[in-house]
Amino acid sequence: MERSSLECLAALLPLVTVACATPAAYHPQKDCAAGSTGACVDWGDELVQRGAKQEAEAAYGQACEGGISTSCITQGRLMMERGELEGAEHPLRKAYLEEFPEAYEALADLYQARGGPQEREISRELRFDAPAIDKPAVEVVYHYRMGYPGSLGGALTLNVQPMALLSRRLDLGFHAAFGTGPTELNGFIGYQHFASSWAVPYARVMLGGIPGAPLGQGLNYGGELGLKLCAGPLGHLEFAVGSSRASPLHASVGLGLNALLLLF
Structure with a gap:
């Protein structure tokens, strides 16, 4: 019985060592550049905390193109903050097509900011749809x-x-x-x-x-x-x-x- 326990412990030790070592090797900037969408989200968050919002847009943009819709919303909102309304529409529409309520609200803010009568009507419709879009039929x-x-x-x-x-x-x-x-x-x-x-x-x-x-x-x-x-x-x-x-x-x-x- 003792020997069996020791053998199990010996088998688990390499796994524990790898698990402990992995976070030390994690580098969000380099891993993002290597193609990890999750790392791009972390790198974007880190850049925002540093105040480097425009650089964060690029990181969130990579995560967005990699299929993380919440990053599309974040990228779009950051672009809107600096007045880049035309460029912000593309990532917001990607999340809109995935039927995220937050994307509907962000896209409504975008159309509202454009200010035309047609844009204001589209904004109103988006806000009307937003709270219901993710509910089951x-x-x-x-x-x-x-x-x-x-x-x-x-x-x-x-x-x-x-x-x-x-x-x-x-x-x-x-x-x-x-x-x-x-x-x-x-x-x-x-x-x-x-x-x-x-x-x-x-x-x-x-x-x-x-x-x-x-x-x-x-x-x-x-x-x-x-x-x-x-x-x-x-x-x-x-x-x-x-x-x-x-x-x-x-x-x-x-x-x-x-x-x-x-x-x-």
Whole structure:
């Protein structure tokens, strides 16, 4: 047993030595020049700290061309700082095409700085799209639901919110609730307000049915107010209160996930 432990230690020692030695050999400027995009980001950061912003632009530019979109945004903003508006558009558009909200905002600032009426309108549209651009077009949400006066249950929501519907401000979908009263099967349409890229309050109206209800009593209708706390394209945490014919008062806590993630 002792010998086995010593043999394992001897095998690990070269790896530990290499791991400890690697940072000492790291040189962001030289590694950037050798083609490391990550090193170019570090070199750009170091140059900014030194106040050499124009030299930093070149380092961020190499990282941008190497596929690091956040460096495209940084390069573009540095160029805008010194008034190079035409040159700044290229890196900002690269990040814009990757659908980064920060790129939309930076590009909006660029068009705003140009000052023409058409540019100001483009800037307004970019700012309108920015907080919604990285959200999923389709979400699946499971809710832990509490009804008054104390019944517990659940709900499942399929929420469709494409950019084509006022940049995700309008949403529609299907809602099923169970456990806090009669089962509800509803369709809904709603409006979402992007207070920021991560805080999205919403209001919905619902219309549907109550399966198994006596003849003539199966119609269900109601509404819901809620708040999403979003994590970009992955999903969100959701809090809501609402009322319907089948459930006069209820509150819920839900976890929403990008529907595409559930396919893998």
